[in-house]
Amino acid sequence: MKKLLNNKAARTNLITYLVVVLAFLAMQLMNSAGMLGSSMKGFLVPICVYISLAVSLNLLVGICGELSLGHAGFMGIGAFSGILIAALLKNTIPNDFLRLLCAMLGGGVFAGVVGFVIGVPVLRLRGDYLAIVTLAFGEIMKNIVGNLYAGTDAEGFHIAISTSRMPLGEGGKYIINGPLGATGIQKLATFSMGFLLVLFTLFVVLNLINSKEGRAIKAVRDNRIAAESVGINVTAFRMKAFVVSAFLAGMAGALFGLNYSSVTATKFNFNTSINILVFVVLGGMGNILGSVISATVLYILPEAMRSLQDYRMILYAIVLIVVMLCTWSPKVKEYLSVAADKALGIFRKKEVGTNE
Amino acid sequence: MKKMIALALAAMMVVSMFAGCGGSSTGTPATEAPAANAPAAAPAEGAAPAIKIGLSGPMTGGASEYGLAVRGGMEIAVAEINAKGGLQIEFKSEDDQADGSDLAVSSYNSLKDWGMQILAGAVTTGSALAIAAETVNDQIFMLTPSASAEDVANTGANVYQMCFTDPNQGASAAELMKAKWPDATIGVIYDSSDAYSAGIRDGFLAKAKELGLNVAVDNAAFTADNKADLSAQVTMCKDAGCDLVFLPFYYTEAAQVLTYANTVGYAPTFFGCDGMDGILNVEGFDTALAEGLVLMTPFDASATDEATVAFVEQFKANNGGKVPNQFAADGYDVIYALYNACVAAGVDGNTPAADVCAALQEQFATMKVDGLTGSGMTWDENGMISKAPAAMVVTNGVYVPVA
Numbered sequence: 087m088k089k090l091l092n093n094k095a096a097r098t099n100l101i102t103y104l105v106v107v108l109a110f111l112a113m114q115l116m117n118s119a120g121m122l123g124s125s126m127k128g129f130l131v132p133i134c135v136y137i138s139l140a141v142s143l144n145l146l147v148g149i150c151g152e153l154s155l156g157h158a159g160f161m162g163i164g165a166f167s168g169i170l171i172a173a174l175l176k177n178t179i180p181n182d183f184l185r186l187l188c189a190m191l192g193g194g195v196f197a198g199v200v201g202f203v204i205g206v207p208v209l210r211l212r213g214d215y216l217a218i219v220t221l222a223f224g225e226i227m228k229n230i231v232g233n234l235y236a237g238t239d240a241e242g243f244h245i246a247i248s249t250s251r252m253p254l255g256e257g258g259k260y261i262i263n264g265p266l267g268a269t270g271i272q273k274l275a276t277f278s279m280g281f282l283l284v285l286f287t288l289f290v291v292l293n294l295i296n297s298k299e300g301r302a303i304k305a306v307r308d309n310r311i312a313a314e315s316v317g318i319n320v321t322a323f324r325m326k327a328f329v330v331s332a333f334l335a336g337m338a339g340a341l342f343g344l345n346y347s348s349v350t351a352t353k354f355n356f357n358t359s360i361n362i363l364v365f366v367v368l369g370g371m372g373n374i375l376g377s378v379i380s381a382t383v384l385y386i387l388p389e390a391m392r393s394l395q396d397y398r399m400i401l402y403a404i405v406l407i408v409v410m411l412c413t414w415s416p417k418v419k420e421y422l423s424v425a426a427d428k429a430l431g432i433f434r435k436k437e438v439g440t441n442e
Numbered sequence: 443m444k445k446m447i448a449l450a451l452a453a454m455m456v457v458s459m460f461a462g463c464g465g466s467s468t469g470t471p472a473t474e475a476p477a478a479n480a481p482a483a484a485p486a487e488g489a490a491p492a493i494k495i496g497l498s499g500p501m502t503g504g505a506s507e508y509g510l511a512v513r514g515g516m517e518i519a520v521a522e523i524n525a526k527g528g529l530q531i532e533f534k535s536e537d538d539q540a541d542g543s544d545l546a547v548s549s550y551n552s553l554k555d556w557g558m559q560i561l562a563g564a565v566t567t568g569s570a571l572a573i574a575a576e577t578v579n580d581q582i583f584m585l586t587p588s589a590s591a592e593d594v595a596n597t598g599a600n601v602y603q604m605c606f607t608d609p610n611q612g613a614s615a616a617e618l619m620k621a622k623w624p625d626a627t628i629g630v631i632y633d634s635s636d637a638y639s640a641g642i643r644d645g646f647l648a649k650a651k652e653l654g655l656n657v658a659v660d661n662a663a664f665t666a667d668n669k670a671d672l673s674a675q676v677t678m679c680k681d682a683g684c685d686l687v688f689l690p691f692y693y694t695e696a697a698q699v700l701t702y703a704n705t706v707g708y709a710p711t712f713f714g715c716d717g718m719d720g721i722l723n724v725e726g727f728d729t730a731l732a733e734g735l736v737l738m739t740p741f742d743a744s745a746t747d748e749a750t751v752a753f754v755e756q757f758k759a760n761n762g763g764k765v766p767n768q769f770a771a772d773g774y775d776v777i778y779a780l781y782n783a784c785v786a787a788g789v790d791g792n793t794p795a796a797d798v799c800a801a802l803q804e805q806f807a808t809m810k811v812d813g814l815t816g817s818g819m820t821w822d823e824n825g826m827i828s829k830a831p832a833a834m835v836v837t838n839g840v841y842v843p844v845a
Contacts, residue, residue, distance in 0.1 A: 088582050125550040129822055229665060229678050241500045249634060250660055251644045266637045267542055269593050343545070346576030352666065363443035392536060395838045399502045399537075402762065 093180065099292045102375040106288065107381075110281045115275075121407040129386060134280025136385050137344040138287040139363040140244025140377040142334035145291050147363070148372030149300065150327035151307030152209075156220030157362050159227040160332045161339035163200055164193030164352030166231055168340025169268045169349070173261045174243065176272070186274040190283070199330050205328045212310075216328075224359055226269050231351035236262040265351030268343065275345035282377075283341055287334050292374060303327050368409055443656030453510065465628045472641065472774030481559045482616045485588075491791030492530035493784055493798075495777065496553035498538045498546065498573060499565030504666075505540035507694075508769050509565045514589050515689035516562060518756050523781050525607060529790060531781065534558070542568030550576055553564055559795045560784075560802070562776050565769070567591045573729065574601045581796040585780060587772035591637050595825040600799050602806055602825040603771045604779065604815070606740075611715050612645025615688065617737060620653045622844065623711065626686035629659035631699065633691045637664045642690035642715055658682040669695050673702050685710045693721035693767075711736060719743075720767035722839065735836045741771035742841045743833060750814055775813035783809055 112187030113130060116122055144155045145358045168189040208219045236245040239258035246252040251264060263269045294300045302323045305313040314320055343349045365384055387405060393400040412418050444554045470633030474832050507517060507788030513535045520533045532557055538549035544653070546569035553561070561577055561584040564570040578598035579583040586594060591733060592607045606614075619626065634640035643660075650657050659682045662675035676699055679687050687703075687710050689696050696718055703709065710714065714721070714737040721737075743754050743765050757766040780802070786809070787801035811819045816829035834841035 087465075113822045125548060125555050128544075128548050128551040167632040224666065227633070229667075232665070249663060251640075251645065263593070264637075265635055266571065266591060266593060267568065270575075270597075324500075346543040346547060346572055348542055348568070348571035350566070350637075353541065353543050389548055389552070396501050396537070 087333070092435050095296050098300060098375065099296070101377065102288060102292065103285070103413040104286055105375065106281075106378060107204055110277075112153065116429070127312065128390065130277040131275050131280045131345045132342065133382050133385050134284050134355050135345070136275070136381045137284050137363065137378050138338035138364065139335055139362045139372055140369065140381040141284075141287050141291050142331045142338070143362050144295065144325055144369070144372065144374060144377045145334075146364045147366050148370075149295055149307065150303050150324060150339030151329075152324060152328065153214065153217040154220045154328075154331070155217050155356070155359050155363070156222075156224035156227075156360035157331075157335055158354040158356070160197040160201060160335035161222035161342065162224075162231060162351060162360070164190075164336030165338025165349055166234070166262060166268060166351075167196040167336070167355070168193035168272055169343045170236060170261055171340075172272065172274060175236075175398075182275075184277070186276075186279055186341075186344060189274070189344060190279075190337045193340030193343075194337035198333035201329045201332025205325045209328060210322045210429070217310050221356065221359075224356060226356070228351045228355055231262070231267075231354075232265050234351075235264050240296065247385045265350070267353075268350045271344060271347050271349065273345060273347060280341060283337060286340070288374065290330065290334065294327075295374075299323065314391045317420045334398075364406065368406070368413065370413070384405050402429060449808040456672050463591075464763065486579045486739060490529070491794075492524075492532040492790065493532070493560065493791050494532045494556065494558050495560045495562050495780060496556065497533070497535040497559035497565075497815070498534065498549045498561065498563040498569060498775075499535065499678075500540035501535065505566055507538070508588065509535075509537070511767055511769035512563075512565050512698045512773035514757055514761050514764075515770030516777050517588075518753060518760065519774045519777035519781075523777070530793075531779065532639075533777075536562050538564060538566075538573075538819075540569060546572040547576060549573075553690075554580065559789075559791070559793070559798045560585070560780055562587065562652070562773075562780060563588055566664070567594060570594045571597070574598065577601065583742055583780075583795075583799040585806075587776045588769055591641055591824070599785060599825070600803060602821055604776050605827070605828055606716065606829075606831065607826055609645030609648070610639025610826075611831070612642040612647075612690065612736065613649040614654055615642070615713065616623050616649035616655060617809075618712070618736075618738070618833055618844070619650075619655060619686065619688075624655075626656065626711070627682070627684045628655055628657045628686045628688060629660040629662060629682060629684030630657065630688045630690070631659075631664070631672070631675045631679065631712075633665065633669065633695070634663040636691065638717065639691040645692065658684055669698075672698050672735075673706075673764045675699070676706070676708065677712070679837045680706065680708045684738050687712050689714045689718065691721065692717040693724060696721055697724045697727045700735070701727070701829050704731050713737070716768050718764075722836070723765045723767075727759040729836075729839050732836045733838075736833060738831050738833050738845060739768055739841070739842075740829060740832055741768040742832075743767070743771075749815075753814055771814040775811070775819075777821075778810045778813055779806075782811060787834050 145152050146152050153293050168322040171192040171347060172185055175185050175188060204223055208216050233247050235252035237254050237258055237260040239255035241255055279300040302318045305318060306320050310320055363437045366377055369380030388398055391401055394401060500506045520531045523531050536549040536553050537686055538546040550573045563586060565588050567589045570586050571594055574594055575735055577600060584598050587604045587765050590605045590608050592609060595603050630643055632643045633753055647660055659679050662678045664672055664675055664677035669767055681778045688698060696714055712735045715741045718737040719739040721732055729742055754766055757770055783802045783805035787805050789798045789801050806821050819827055820827040833844040835844050
């Protein structure tokens with residue numbers, strides 16, 4: 087245990103897990119005590135989803151050093167494939183929890199496969215190509231799903247990409263309905279599942295970072311030529327990070343989709359991708375706990391400012407700018423660290439006194 | 443030791459963050475007894491507390507134009523009703539940014555925490571679909587002013603619409619064309635990313651096929667992301683020799699179509715739906731180009747009846763001289779329809795939301811409403827409205843009923 091605590095990486099990881107577990111327990115306690123309003127209860131699942139998205143994007147942006155502007159696209163693939171799977175397995179797997187698990191795994195696999203297909207040509211390139219292609223990918227996904235019709239009728243399952251509504255036979259029911267998006271979704275998502283998703287995401291990402299592969303990925307980020315010279319297959323390791331990130335985003339997307347009774351393709355647009363990127367940047371590149379906290383705070387912030395009515399989005403932007411300045415400006419940072427040292431100094435003196 | 447303190451502090455921070463937010467919203471659970479400990483916002487005479495009506499709509503972002511118009515119309519109706527005395531209304535609007543999932547639901551949830559008894563929303567179809575399922579669970583009565591997809595009303599027995607459904611409107615357009623321009627070569631330009639536009643087009647094409655109309659172009663599509671330039675779609679219709687072009691989308695894009703068609707000297711008959719209302723007030727748009735434009739709108743801001751004139755004047759006074767469009771009029775009618783039903787059913791701020799819902803459903807089954815967007819409006823068992831579609835043609839800068 088002592089050895090574990092002396093290892094800086096292991097210590098940070100432990101703190102990350104503990105914060106998440108404690109937050110979950112606290113929310114569960116408050117929920118059972120009836121202290122949460124409908125709004126707060128409504129935030130629980132999307133916060134878990136956005137934490138997973140931010141952590142998985144952090145793997146790509148912070149650890150691998152690749153800029154992806156299409157993370158919401160993977161989320162969307164996960165959401166719509168998850169919704170389809172959940173709807174189609176309705177009779178095969180009556181247990182809600184198992185069905186949700188299948189839907190999330192399926193959503194993750196779909197997103198991962200698409201990530202692989204995109205990655206094959208793009209990750210061989212240098213420079214900013216990945217950012218441009220992922221941006222385009224997100225828009226393409228949105229437009230494809232906007233014209234996607236899927237549904238079941240007496241004759242079974244139908245799926246089509248078409249400009250007009252696909253006709254369904256007697257007793258037909260649409261699962262995905264073109265520009266209306268997926269409607270009439272059976273809500274399966276629960277906060278516990280959201281918590282498990284966050285834990286799983288953390289487990290995958292933190293273990294990857296601290297593994298042999300993770301060190302190789304970081305080496306590729308820091309100096310590609312040096313990494314190549316010691317025999318690291320640059321493309322393969324970037325691909326690994328990219329596919330894992332897409333897979334986790336797909337899982338989160340499936341949970342997101344199954345938390346609402348309707349989801350439209352326009353939700354997974356450029357703005358959502360940028361939002362997730364903002365969580366990562368403000369939480370700190372490569373800082374996983376930072377992503378967890380910033381996703382939570384920044385998701386709740388505009389909702390908490392509802393009382394400001396029409397001005398809330400302006401204030402949200404101002405808050406983002408202020409946080410950005412505070413965390414990146416060397417002067418402010420210096421000031422903050424001096425203040426923190428002073429505050430910590432009080433503890434330190436006490437600690438010295440009690441220990442010796 | 444130090445680690446433990448740091449850890450405890452971090453955990454506390456997270457918890458307090460949640461608690462801080464939860465605190466502001468831990469009000470009365472709306473579904474149980476919203477009025478039980480709601481502050482008495484009612485008038486001083488000791489009458490029953492005001493009934494709480496909430497609106498969820500896009501107040502910020504790209505679709506805010508529609509949300510703000512609905513809110514403006516509703517605020518006028520609320521002020522008029524509260525000035526009358528009797529049953530009072532407390533009105534609150536929340537922003538859903540026209541989102542179709544999490545933001546819409548959180549907008550709805552914050553209204554619920556406020557103690558909303560009736561939902562007079564949502565404004566856009568996507569948000570309405572996400573919210574409608576929640577109102578079914580919570581048994582909160584929902585009357586949307588402008589979410590026009592059929593799926594909205596079909597969500598549950600407590601969901602009603604004030605506007606025409608999309609396929610219905612498309613079918614009426616086809617019938618009108620058959621009656622007035624039976625031999626026209628028709629082109630359809632539409633927004634494939636928008637449920638409203640795509641829904642009207644589907645309804646229109648189905649009816650046109652049935653009536654044997656000559657639709658030469660039915661795939662001139664654009665999306666919300668590439669609507670800055672609609673010249674390609676206009677050219678498609680021009681090349682196919684269309685002399686009637688159906689534009690089932692909103693007036694901002696329609697203004698572009700008309701302007702571009704004018705520059706290339708293409709002058710077919712343009713035909714719009716209720717989203718076209720407002721085109722005469724687009725800034726920087728030459729209204730002479732709209733001459734001869736046919737549109738199906740239930741509301742005409744230049745009408746001379748007393749109710750419309752008073753409404754338009756009040757709206758202009760409240761909104762810096764802006765002329766109200768059909769969204770504002772629908773919002774106004776929604777509040778009056780709800781008010782009439784509440785008075786008839788005898789519900790007030792003390793009635794739990796679920797009871798209000800049941801009472802209003804009973805009322806709406808038999809009620810007839812006269813408003814700005816139609817007279818003798820009734821609702822069918824699905825919650826869809828039936829009112830006469832009115833076709834207008836723009837003549838000398840004002841709407842004139844199609845002869």
